[in-house]
Amino acid sequence: MTITEVSQKYDISQDTLRYYERIGLIPRVNRNKSGIRDYTEEDCGWVEFIKCMRGAGLSVDVLIEYVRLYLEGGSEETLKARKDLLIEQRKQLVARLEEMQKVLERLDYKISIFDQKILGAEKTLSRPTKAYF
Structure with missing residues (x-):
């Protein structure tokens, strides 16, 4: 796939794709004879993975380390390091989700109070005693 196709498929700008490759967030993408990036299925898998992880709030630095x-390969040491990295990021994500749930509950409460006050205020408005129609 060309960079244009990948950009459209994953809704990521071409500049962002180039940047991700340049900083090591995705492995180097092969190029065709004309020097144009030629994304393979594996490359697209990396793009999808990075987009998902960034959407979940993982930092660029953490993802660069993962890549x-x-x-480096599938040695026991690197496998453990990758798993540990993912476990730590999961813990942080769970903590953020719990905090977001508290914020959501508070917002729901504030909205309900707002609605109650508005409805209460509307009921207390004076009504005309004579019809002026």
């Missing part, structure tokens, strides 16, 4: 460890 670096992946590219």
